[in-house]
Amino acid sequence: MSGHTAGRAISQRLADLALAVVVGALAVVAAAQDKDTTALDHGLLVVGAAALAFHRALPLLVLAVATASGAAYVLHAHPGPLGALTVFAAVHLASQLGHRGRAAGASGIFLAAYAATGPTVPAAIERTGLLAGWFVCAVVTGLAGRNWQAYLRQTEQRALEAERTREEAALRRAGEERLRIARELHDSLTHSISIVKLQAGVAVHLARKRGEEVPPALLAIQEAGGEAMRELRATLEVLRTDEPTGTPALLVERARAAGLAVELSVTGEERALPAPLDRAAYRIVQESLTNAARHAGPAKVRVELAYGTDVLAVRVDDDGAARPERPPQPGHGLTGMRERVTALGGTLRTGPREEGGFSVRAELPLG
Template sequence: MTYEVQPGPPGGGSGPAPAGEWRRRGTVSLWVPVMLLAFLQVAGSGAAGRHQSVRVALDGPGYLLLLAGPALLLLRRRAPVPVAAGTAVVTLLYVVLGYPYGPVFAALVVAFFSAVAAGHRKGVLIVAAGAFAAHALVGLWLYRWLPPSGDTRASWTEVSGAAAWLAAVLAAAELFRVRRERIARERRERAEAERRRADEERLRIAQELHDVLAHSISLINVQAGVALALIDERPEQARTALTTIKAASKEALGEVRQVLGALRTPGSQAPRAPAPGLDRLPELVEQATAAGLRAEVAVEGERAALPPGADLAAFRIVQEALTNVVRHSGSRTARVRLSYRPGLFQVQVDDDGPAAARGETGGGNGLVGMRERAAALGGTVETGPRPDGGFRVRARIPLGGRSASGTSGTPAGNTTPHPAGPAAEEHS
């Protein structure tokens, strides 16, 4: 199992903040910037007006316009485009009435940034184009009828400067939006990667537990049946079966404890016993013999050490295949063939059948687990009845990055089950 810790509120904390705390934070983040911006516009424009003799001195309506822009920003989250349009009108009216230049454009910049960041680029462009057209119209043709009387006709250089300033604001807003979306996308991708890693870890642990428990419990089940059948007539044989049950259960508990111990000890320093591999194949044969199954092992090619992942997968595949023979086959003989080839390892387990009616059939995860183990290494698993009867499990595991089939045309990770009917589903 995997334990996941739900993320807390932004800024840390051990748990989610109460609803009242979130509302308070939202109110502070909305009002404080607006109040600071209003103070900046009023104080900055008042100070700048002392050095602009040709402009109209600030009065009540002028201060009202300076406060109107920041006040509109309180609605920027609900209606970003209307707030941008309203702020543009207020700012343009302030300039047209001849009040001193200064940080009056700060509210307009914030409004444009908020609207673009919210994804309303087209609406902001329309508002910006309208505001620039009105500014150019007033500066080039209507200046005679508007205060201040000392103002003169605006030059094309000034109009172009205003256009460049507006374009720079829009470009910066777009860059801000792109960066914000990229950060959000990367955050989502990291969260998705974490979920995938957690799912893969759960699957790996589920496979390990299934392979360990299915094999051991199947052996225990068979030996328990033997003990029950012989406890009265042949108590010594029943004692041997019970001894086998004890050994199998002890081994299963040890392996389960190893898997769970790795979960409970986080970090790379977690104590881990060596993962099982084909060096423990004699133990599997001995356990199969105790369950009444004779396992014959043959090796083709020169035996060589396998990579840890391939070694574990091969061991689990043989273990699961022998477990299936014990549970689902009437044959008391299984043949295990290990083939070592350049760049490829193959393991094959055969039994002569027929399928046994005892025990549970269907609904297991053994065959699926085999295929997933092999596919994770770029290999394949074929399972199904043999033409002459019995059942066959054949796994191909590439070594050194070659495909399982030995050809470049077979995609890594593809599983090609042997043509089989319902008999294949009886093995789990």
């Protein structure tokens, strides 16, 4: 887990704990205003409030505990509307996490228990009607909060996508410029250096053929011409090569810095790979992380590199929004990935996972 992700998780836990403490304190203080409140009543309120600290991990269980303890409290103590505070908070949080129907059902159960404490039917209807409005607001505000968070996530993803598009465009322009420079160097310098080298060689050959001593300057020109040609060819090779600018580990770090929850696992004896194989592994991880950032939503991603004796296995899984019943349409990224793997004699399997999310598995022969 990266420092950014760990810090965010700690902040969420502290916020959840603070919420439970504040709600519990308010509920207990309100209950203390009634001199007939017993230790059992305080215990029920504390249990309901403490459960709120775990609402992210166990939202439905927290909703059930808060509703049961709240209903038991009102049936035993017959409190005022503030006795619903812990249940109100649990309903709001469950609705915000997407459990709208369960939240409404819990509200109905608690309101039924609350109505049963009314001294008369008209009084029960009056006090329960006011409280029902509160619970409707809890469900609605929970849904509004969920929609707002979804909007923020989409905005962040669009910003990341725009940044990635700008980076890709810059890299593409840089590659085109490299190729243009390589062509210019090849068309101009290669021809001129070749002519100089050729003429120097002819002059040396004729001098030796006539039995004359070859001038040292002529030999130096011939040697310098050959060296210049070798260096120029090496430079052109660098300009024309589209090598990856990093490693899969660096890609994972960049994705974490951008907010994607990514884990990297490397098994086997990690070693240097041939350039085509190294480039293919890099591009597979790069494209998979890009697709996860674009389509998986707030998902966790696991990248696995397994160095075998004869095969390098690359696997990238996420637990995002993809489902077997609605597989995504393959785009240019997956097509290019498959072409790379096929060109190296490997195999590639992509598609939704049974448990949800998307999986990319490639096996690249090391031979």
